Amino acid sequence: MSTALPGAGALAGIRVIELGQYISGPFAAKLLADLGADVVKVESPEGDPMRRWEGRATMSPQFAAYNRGKRGVVLDLKSAEGLAALFALVDDADIVLDNFRPGVAARLGFGPEDLHARNPRIISCSITGFGPTGPAAKRPAYDTVISATGGMYSQVVPASTIRPLGPAFSDLLSGMSAVQAVLAALHARDVSGVGEHVEVTMVGALLDFLTESASAFLETGQVSSPDSRPRRAQAYACRGSDDKAFVIHMSVPEKFWTGLLDVLERPDLAEDPRFSTREGRVRNYDELDAVLKEIAAARPRQYWLDRLAAHDIPHGPLNTMGDLFDDPQIASMGLVEEIDGPDGALRVPAPSIRFQRSGRPELRYAPALGADTEALTGLRSGSLATDSEPAPAKEGAA
Structure with a gap:
């Protein structure tokens, strides 16, 4: 029985331990928090490197976006004390998410077998770039690498334009796939009584997303390009005399x-x-x-x-981000809310999923580094690195 914080939301009472950094793992955990799960983000003493994006001495807006609604603890998982504290959290958890490179968690002593030996009902989910096997399995798998390798850029970037483009496609899609996977695993656990390990790959999530283009090639040999879908869908873009x-x-x-x-x-x-x-x-x-x-x-x-x-x-x-929130339809849908931030009220995108009966939790700002360490683990965090210190490269970056 989980001891997660009570609250609103379809996942109220479910506790998630997030061992994530950058985007894919944190985004998945953020989506679960939006659904009411009690998400505990575990960071190293240096913190998630995304805290310092854009050279911020304090929390970056990117980190705040991907980590809202969570509680935060700092553990040195290479130490016996940190590992013991993690397992104590796992005892009361339902889901453990990570986006380390394959084999890193097992080498440090908290791989899927270690977690399930401690808590047979735990659902562990690992997000990796290419999975545990193959010639590219151990490479660092950042979004640009996967979006290029997995075919996404070929579908959105004209062949004459050689450049990365757009949002973090593979990070975000693999995070969404991870949420789908762990929710299915929760249902299976209700039937079987035991948890399981789930593997999600960034390149596999892209292939799922590009199923139309992939299927067209596999069935007919047709290689899709950025204009293939608009052509088939008969979609057009125009400008009025006012250049809009x-x-x-x-x-x-x-x-x-x-x-x-x-x-x-x-x-x-x-x-x-x-x-x-x-x-x-x-x-x-x-x-x-x-x-x-x-x-x-x-x-x-x-x-x-x-x-x-x-x-x-x-x-x-065709709205830009500068236009979007003034669009009368968007404004009518309640897709923007205010939350309390460190410097006052902040406007943020609201969760898009609405439940008639379950409701959802009140949106909360992302946690400061180690904000809940003592409350959740009993360990003191006075010796932690500060947000102004540089973050070393992470071996486990997905």
């Missing part, structure tokens, strides 16, 4: 194409042999894209958005 961008997604129903012609007041395009069928529009995507862009440039964006809405055509503004 918007998107249109026609998908398969023919009514969206005929409705768009009404919006554009261009019925003649229905007779154009290049565009008269969906197959033609897919084949001649670039030509139609140029036509739509030219027409759209004659009027401001809001003119087109109003007409598209009136004709029930799938569309939306």
Whole structure:
């Protein structure tokens, strides 16, 4: 029976021990905390290196984003005292998450077999780059490496542009996969009475996410590129005369194409042999894209958005982060909340999942380094490194 803190949320009463750093493990644990789990983040005396991103002497905004809602302890897991304290936490835990390189936890004495010997009901979950075997298994697996190796960049970066791009795709997707895995394992434990070890790989999470492109290649040999999906989905981006961008997604129903012609007041395009069928529009995507862009440039964006809405055509503004939170739909959905931070109230993205009966816990700021060490372990943390000290490289970085 877990002694996790009581509270709201579908996972209230579930305790998670997070042995994570950077993004994939902490993000998974943050998602579980948002669902009501009591998450205890275990850090080394130097702390998670992401605490110091952007050269911050205090907590970086990135660390705060991935570690909200948790309690924090500092343990030296290379010491007998630290290892004993970890196992004491495991006694009352339901889930242990880590994103070390393969074999690191076992070598230090808290691998899956060690954890399950101590607590047979524990669900242990390891997030690694490539899994425990293979020629790349022991390499440091940061997001850029996995997003490139796992094919993600080939789907979002034009071949003429050689550069990493976008958010931490593989970190975030593997964190979400880990949450899916441990929730399934919790259900299985309800049936069997015993826990299990779950392995999640960053490259495998990408492959799951890219299932459409991967399946197309495996079945037909077709190599997808960044415009393959928009072409098949008949998705287009345009700019109005005010230089504000918007998107249109026609998908398969023919009514969206005929409705768009009404919006554009261009019925003649229905007779154009290049565009008269969906197959033609897919084949001649670039030509139609140029036509739509030219027409759209004659009027401001809001003119087109109003007409598209009136004709029930799938569309939306192409928002930047600077635009997003002023969007009336986003503002109406309660997706931003205020939490108490060290310097006052902070606006943060709210959890997107809502339960009618379970509710969810109140959002809390990420913990200071070692904030709960003494309360949860009885160990004093007076000799810990401070947030202004440089963090050494971590052997276990996923």
